[in-house]
Amino acid sequence: MSASFGRRALGGLATFVLSSTALLVSAQTRQEYLLTTDWKFAKGEQPDAAKPDFKDAGWQTVRVPHDWAIYGPFDGNNDLQTVKIEQNQEQKATQKAGRTGGLPFIGTGWYRRKLAVPGFKAGQRAVLLFDGAMSDAHVFVNGKEVGSWPYGYNSFSFDITSYLKASGDNTLAVRLKNQSEASRWYPGAGLYRNVHLIVTDDVHIPVWGTYLTTPDITAQSATVKLRTQVAAGGARPALRLVTEIKDAAGKVVATSTSNLAAAGTPEFDQTLQVPQPKLWSPETPVLYTASSKLYAGQTLKDTYTTRFGIRSFKFEPGKGFSLNGQPRKFKGVCNHHDLGPLGAAINVAALRRQLTLLKDMGCDAIRTSHNMPAPELVQLCDEMGFMMMVEAFDEWKAPKVKNGYSQYFDEWSERDLVNMVHRDRNNPSVIMWSIGNEVPDQSNANGPIIAKRLQDIVHREDPTRPVAAGMDRYGDDFKYGMANMLDIPGFNYKPYQYPDALSKLPQGFLLGSETASTISSRGVYKFPVVRAKQKQYDDNQCSSYDLEACVWSQTPDEEFVKQDDIPNVLGEFVWTGFDYLGEPTPYDEKWPSHSSMFGILDLAGMPKDRFYLYRARWNPTAPTLHLLPHWTWPGREGQTTPVFCYTNQPSAELFVNGVSQGRQTKTKSDQPQTRYRLMWNDVKYAPGSIKVVAYDAQGKAVGEETLHTAGKPHHIKLVADRTKLSADGQDQAYVTARVEDAQGNLCPDAADQLQVSVSGAGSFRAMGNGDPTSLELFHKPQMHAFHGQLVAIVQAANKAGDAVLKVTAPGLQAGTLQLKVGAK
Numbered sequence: 034m035s036a037s038f039g040r041r042a043l044g045g046l047a048t049f050v051l052s053s054t055a056l057l058v059s060a061q062t063r064q065e066y067l068l069t070t071d072w073k074f075a076k077g078e079q080p081d082a083a084k085p086d087f088k089d090a091g092w093q094t095v096r097v098p099h100d101w102a103i104y105g106p107f108d109g110n111n112d113l114q115t116v117k118i119e120q121n122q123e124q125k126a127t128q129k130a131g132r133t134g135g136l137p138f139i140g141t142g143w144y145r146r147k148l149a150v151p152g153f154k155a156g157q158r159a160v161l162l163f164d165g166a167m168s169d170a171h172v173f174v175n176g177k178e179v180g181s182w183p184y185g186y187n188s189f190s191f192d193i194t195s196y197l198k199a200s201g202d203n204t205l206a207v208r209l210k211n212q213s214e215a216s217r218w219y220p221g222a223g224l225y226r227n228v229h230l231i232v233t234d235d236v237h238i239p240v241w242g243t244y245l246t247t248p249d250i251t252a253q254s255a256t257v258k259l260r261t262q263v264a265a266g267g268a269r270p271a272l273r274l275v276t277e278i279k280d281a282a283g284k285v286v287a288t289s290t291s292n293l294a295a296a297g298t299p300e301f302d303q304t305l306q307v308p309q310p311k312l313w314s315p316e317t318p319v320l321y322t323a324s325s326k327l328y329a330g331q332t333l334k335d336t337y338t339t340r341f342g343i344r345s346f347k348f349e350p351g352k353g354f355s356l357n358g359q360p361r362k363f364k365g366v367c368n369h370h371d372l373g374p375l376g377a378a379i380n381v382a383a384l385r386r387q388l389t390l391l392k393d394m395g396c397d398a399i400r401t402s403h404n405m406p407a408p409e410l411v412q413l414c415d416e417m418g419f420m421m422m423v424e425a426f427d428e429w430k431a432p433k434v435k436n437g438y439s440q441y442f443d444e445w446s447e448r449d450l451v452n453m454v455h456r457d458r459n460n461p462s463v464i465m466w467s468i469g470n471e472v473p474d475q476s477n478a479n480g481p482i483i484a485k486r487l488q489d490i491v492h493r494e495d496p497t498r499p500v501a502a503g504m505d506r507y508g509d510d511f512k513y514g515m516a517n518m519l520d521i522p523g524f525n526y527k528p529y530q531y532p533d534a535l536s537k538l539p540q541g542f543l544l545g546s547e548t549a550s551t552i553s554s555r556g557v558y559k560f561p562v563v564r565a566k567q568k569q570y571d572d573n574q575c576s577s578y579d580l581e582a583c584v585w586s587q588t589p590d591e592e593f594v595k596q597d598d599i600p601n602v603l604g605e606f607v608w609t610g611f612d613y614l615g616e617p618t619p620y621d622e623k624w625p626s627h628s629s630m631f632g633i634l635d636l637a638g639m640p641k642d643r644f645y646l647y648r649a650r651w652n653p654t655a656p657t658l659h660l661l662p663h664w665t666w667p668g669r670e671g672q673t674t675p676v677f678c679y680t681n682q683p684s685a686e687l688f689v690n691g692v693s694q695g696r697q698t699k700t701k702s703d704q705p706q707t708r709y710r711l712m713w714n715d716v717k718y719a720p721g722s723i724k725v726v727a728y729d730a731q732g733k734a735v736g737e738e739t740l741h742t743a744g745k746p747h748h749i750k751l752v753a754d755r756t757k758l759s760a761d762g763q764d765q766a767y768v769t770a771r772v773e774d775a776q777g778n779l780c781p782d783a784a785d786q787l788q789v790s791v792s793g794a795g796s797f798r799a800m801g802n803g804d805p806t807s808l809e810l811f812h813k814p815q816m817h818a819f820h821g822q823l824v825a826i827v828q829a830a831n832k833a834g835d836a837v838l839k840v841t842a843p844g845l846q847a848g849t850l851q852l853k854v855g856a857k
């Protein structure tokens with residue numbers, strides 16, 4: 034086999050994708066490899082699998098990141114739980130099948146791989162860095178255990194130098210184990226994030242070894258403080274650190290040289306001035322890099338790049354949040370870590386697509402509920418401009434689930450927090466840390482004591498950012514005192530308590546750390562149209578009129594009113610941006626429901642109607658004019674079929690088959706919806722078309738939108754998010770397949786089974802239709818359209834060329850799409 038390695042920039046560093054046969058010669062002092070290929074994998078207990086001579090030829094060959102459970106099959110018995118979900122206000126235990134996605138993630142899995150360390154020699158160090166491993170990782174090199182890390186969401190590293198052989202290949206083995214009843218959602222399984230091998234000189238800058246802050250910023254200059262740790266196995270020589278700060282164009286804008294005597298603290302402190310700094314914000318995500326070179330005498334020992342942004346922010350009592358001096362509110366979403374059809378396996382193109390969709394909606398902030406994110410997400414938030422609330426835990430000492438994090442809390446919480454903060458504290462996107470979500474410890478006197486301990490740890494490791502938590506036990510939060518001691522009191526689903534809370538809170542502000550939890554299925558509309566809580570239907574779907582929520586949650590508009598009317602509310606993080614695997618509320622007890630309905634976008638990343646309600650509010654630069662429901666209702670002729678319009682214009686007129694239904698204007702009333710939506714509640718359905726004409730504040734017609742009754746399904750239309758991909762074997766295009774009639778109208782009830790094939794320089798990766806009850810497997814190339822649509826994921830090959838996607842279905846004209854796969 035020929036040497037195969039790709040190279041890509043990760044956090045500004047050269048990173049190599051290492052195959053076990055790659056012969057990589059490099060003059061660099063630091064080499065970073067991504068261990069992606071040539072992994073062997075087997076499920077179940079495997080005695081002796083850590084040993085180098087273990088025979089793994091019969092194991093499956095996989096590529097990491099890898100989620101062993103996403104390939105299914107779905108089965109309600111995979112993680113059957115008989116539980117009472119307390120935070121959902123349940124009164125008795127009931128059986129729940131799809132609570133964690135109904136996928137086979139429980140149990141043990143082993144990964145093995147040859148570990149070539151090219152050119153490794155005496156005087157060097159080798160470190161393995163795991164971005165996250167699900168879960169309870171035990172890592173072995175040449176048969177010896179080098180370390181373990183229980184929490185599946187955190188990043189961790191081990192120095193493996195003393196475990197490596199002087200020559201020849203080494204063997205890396207990783208054992209992972211997921212317990213039952215350990216999660217409230219689908220956690221994924223396996224080496225679902227990247228694994229890095231980092232080779233340096235013995236004298237080097239360790240993993241996450243820099244801490245960069247920008248304490249003073251003026252229009253003329255920004256002060257950059259860079260603390261750089263140095264590690265050495267033996268006696269440390271005198272060292273010199275030369276740091277250059279480069280702007281986004283790569284121009285050096287500041288330099289500093291510092292010396293460190295042979296003895297003393299192994300840490301450099303450098304202060305640099307960046308002239309006329311360009312500030313980072315969601316709208317201007319400008320990044321700088323600090324490139325440091327470490328010398329002993331004339332010998333270059335290490336190079337290290339710290340990417341950063343220059344921005345300041347404040348949370349002020351009575352004023353709220355400001356970024357770079359500009360007051361603003363968080364227009365945020367909470368997201369779980371899974372990527373729908375990909376499961377938990379991380380992919381940069383998939384993350385970028387999610388963020389692109391959220392950006393278009395006007396979203397400017399992400400809460401990584403309820404755990405540490407993949408580092409790639411943080412890097413993308415830096416680059417694309419999102420503010421982050423990086424969260425650590427869903428549980429402290431008091432459990433929510435039988436085998437959750439509470440079992441590790443005492444021993445591991447400090448280490449977990451330290452790694453979280455060290456990894457991401459140089460990233461400008463991270464604005465605040467969250468130490469927990471709805472921890473039951475809110476309800477006892479120990480809760481605030483734990484909260485203080487955790488908050489102090491975070492402050493010790495990063496004094497520049499505040500600490501938040503998402504609280505849901507309103508009375509107890511004041512009774513026991515958690516609400517008063519957090520830097521940022523975050524409340525989940527408490528818009529009606531905001532005035533009372535603000536009257537009691539010493540902080541002078543509060544955050545909607547988790548809001549709405551409206552439930553809907555894309556393309557599903559139920560009649561009559563009424564506001565409802567915990568409403569269930571025979572088909573296990575929820576209505577997209579966006580009026581349905583849970584007993585503890587609200588419609589979007591109920592939160593909007595409070596955000597708009599009450600000063601010192603810092604903004605909101607909507608539950609959730611995207612649907613996720615698991616938590617199919619309100620159908621927790623109704624298999625085959627196994628994925629959530631809270632998302633503004635569905636599990637395949639297709640926008641639900643709600644997307645446009647948020648877009649109209651959050652995206653001030655693009656016009657939004659969206660009509661719902663669809664207008665193909667055979668059998669509903671003459672029946673009341675309300676029409677809603679989501680727009681950033683104040684008023685609009687609706688026409689059914691050319692007949693005006695009157696003009697609606699957004700108004701304040703005792704119904705929060707009338708302020709944010711235009712609604713015609715008495716429209717009688719007649720086939721044909723509906724048209725809306727929007728008017729601006731001056732009464733000028735500024736846009737119109739028409740929906741037609743669809744005819745018979747005729748052809749498949751393919752719409753790609755991107756048509757040019759990188760030939761790196763990882764890049765992905767997300768192609769929406771639409772079943773349309775002869776005139777190009779979406780057939781909103783089409784459920785044809787679509788068959789997907791990809792030829793040329795790409796392959797079929799997975800697909801999803803957003804149906805939370807579908808048991809079709811994501812990686813199989815056939816799936817039914819759900820309400821006329823699905824999304825197919827095409828993955829680029831390692832070689833350049835054209836990739837051709839073909840989607841067929843009996844009786845429909847096929848859809849074909851050509852994608853260019855080429856050099857970056």
Ligand code: GAL
Pocket residue numbers: 120403470471505525547550583586608616631
């Ligand atoms: C919250 C919780 C989330 C999710 C959500 C559903 O209470 O923090 O993780 O369960 O409810 O509405």
